[in-house]
Amino acid sequence: MTTRQACVFTTGSIIDGKWVVIELIGRGGMGEVYRAHQLNLKRDVAIKVISEELLEGVGDNPHEASGAQGRFHREMQTMAQVRHPNVLQIFDYGRLDVTTGGGKCIPMEYIAMEYVPGDTLRFTMSEEGFGEEIGLLSDWLRRYFLPVLDGVEAIHAKGIVHRDLKPENILMDGEAPKIVDFGLARSVKVRAVSNSWDIKGTWSYMAPEQFENFRKSGPEADIYTLGKILFEAVTGKLDPKRVPFKSVGLESTATPVLAAVDKVIRKATAQEVHQRYADIAEMRRAVQDVLRTAATAEVSPLPSTKPPAAVRWLWAGVAAALLAVSGMTVYHIWLEAAPTGGREDTLGGEQAVPAENPSGRLESQWYAVDGQPMVLVEGQEGLPTFYIDRSPVSYHSFHEFLNAVADKVRVEDGVVKYDDEIWFYLGDGTAPYEQITYINGRFFLRDAAWASSPVVRVTFQGALAYARHYNKNLPSLQEWQAGLTLLDKQAGKTPTEQPQPSAFKEWVKDSAKPSITEGDDILVNTDSRVAAWPLSEADPPKQYPWEGFADVGFRTIIRLAQ
Known part of the structure; x- marks a missing residue:
């Protein structure tokens, strides 16, 4: 059963x-979007319908109107297959009888x-472009552009070509970009709405073959558009007077x-x-x-020629300030440069460590290449x-x-494995802590929160694989205890004697007793222990190294040369 509605819904209308x-x-020449x-x-949702302008354009042609809705229906069914x-x-989707401004029911x-x-x-994106701000550009590429590529790849995997990618068609759900507007009724031959920004925007990013033959443009058209978006991120918002459908490039490549x-x-x-890229x-x-x-x-x-001492001190102060403000951004770009693999024979490269500041002391806080903020723990008796x-x-x-x-x-049955090792249990997403999923060869967060x-x-x-990947280490029980004692002191916390029953636990190493035994039998050689803070026992229980728990995480350390 259908209901009769006006095309332009008013607040309070029930669909x-x-x-x-x-x-x-939102409103354009092809569609209208309502918050409902x-x-x-x-829960709040977005409702998209074919616009009144489009319906008026095909109102005298029942065949064309039917074709417009048929394409809309097929597009919706195809888009519903993409889970990314x-x-x-x-x-959901549904049907309505709509009365146009001309009084026709469609x-x-x-x-x-x-x-x-x-x-x-x-x-x-900056209005003027990131230009030579390499740190900002790198952070944008990692946080936003690569996820957009992931989304487009998932769309292409379903045989869909978006044909209208542009910054305005990528919504930001917090830090997560989400691709929208899958060419609503793009192939319908109706009169254009001259004041539609949507059409003008399309031309700025449109591939030449898409303009020549819209219906036959393939995934390469989306790749062209992504190149235009990247160009815009570097150079600034596209000039509407720029000739469309052309290859673009940077005028300056000084670095x-x-x-x-x-x-x-x-x-x-x-052209x-x-x-272009194959995929x-x-x-x-x-x-x-x-x-x-x-x-x-x-x-x-840096070049060996040093500036005057006063200048060096000035820049040292500036660098320290920038590190405190934007260290997270700068070091995120290291991620792809880090070596791969989980075992010691697959490492390569070295973890950069902070140099002494002008006063001759190590920085008390520092951001590692994985973006984790770290604090300095001064050497103690028996500890580096x-x-x-x-x-x-x-x-x-x-x-x-x-x-x-x-x-x-x-990935096998929701478990991430490397050779004969088990690294991580993905789960099926039913438990709230199962927040990482695996789609089309990539890992994603289910909820950015x-x-x-x-x-x-x-x-x-x-x-251990994570730590080795970034040339870091898992802490020994003694290092972990010293580190968390310092963190509690910095936070002004008063130590308690016993951890709470629901206390979060962490993996630590204990090479002094590298095995799990039962009687005189060694069940497995490992130095894996799970400890809760505050430490309630001198000998925390060992756990099998392939086990994963809903209340156990880990942190890493970087040992400094003595």
Whole structure:
């Protein structure tokens, strides 16, 4: 049974007995999007319908109107097949009888989708472009552009070509970009709405073959558009007077990083389809090469010629301030440059350690290459000086590690494995702490709100692999105890004698007794222990290194040479 509604819904209108319209949030020549409230599940959703302008354009042609709705229906069904964290999710669809402004009644379909109240990708990009701000550009590539590539790859895997990618069609759900607007009725031949920003925006990013033959444009058209978006991120918002449908490139490639970015842009936006990247995976690898180049530039040694002492002191102060403010951003770009593999024979490279400050002392706080903030623990009797993570390794850091080694691990029945080791238990997402999922060869966070929370269900083997990947270590029981004692002191906490029953636990090493035994029998050689803080026992229980627990995480250390 259908209901009769006006095409432009008003606040309070009820659609199909399910959705209460709250407000109009978007409108173009092809579609209108409303924010509505779903009565039975008590959640806000976005309702998309074919616009009145389009319906008026085909009102005198029943065949064309039917074709418009048919394409809309097929597009909706196809989009519903894509389940990916970086693609907007469809919840439901339905049919309405709509009365146009001209008084004609036309049957119409609607889509109920995930409602994202945030801004668009446009708001993550500088109006003037990142230019030579390599740290900001690298952070943008990692946090936003690579996830967009992941979403487009998932779309292409379902045989879909978006054909209208642009910053305004990528919503930001917190830190997570979500691709929207899958070419609503794009192929319908109706009169254009001259004041539609949507059409103008499309031309700025449109591939030449898409303009020549829209219907036959393939995935390469999306790759061209992604190249245009990257170009815009570097140089600033596209000039509407710029001639569209052309290859673009950077005017200045004064640094190795800009030269690498320029290479990506020119290949992605090549005039000839066969000269572009073959697929999103190839383009992603090229972007990751840019990040490696940027990471190398960040640690390149300074010229041997030193500036005057006063200038050096000035810049030391500036560097310290920048480190405190933006260390997280700068060091995130190291991730792809880090060595891969989980065992000692697959390491390579060295963990950079902070140099002494002008006063001749080590910095009390420092950001490691995995983005974890670390604090300095001065050497004590029997212990070296070392840095320890201020908090346990987060879901964000661990899922980025998994992506860095994705080509070396395998996922079987929700378990991440490396050779004969078990590293991590993904689960099926039913438990609240099962926040990492595996899709199309990549790892993703289910809910960005968990990004900074301590990751759990990592095994001792997985924790050790993470530490070795970044040339760090897991703490010994004594180091862990010294580090957490210092952190409690810095936080002004009063030590208690016993941990709470629900206390969070962490993996620690104990090489003094590297085995689990039963009587005189050695069951397994391991130095894996699980300890709760405050430490309630001198000999915390050993656990098998392939076990993962819902209340056990880990943190890492960097030991300094004595």
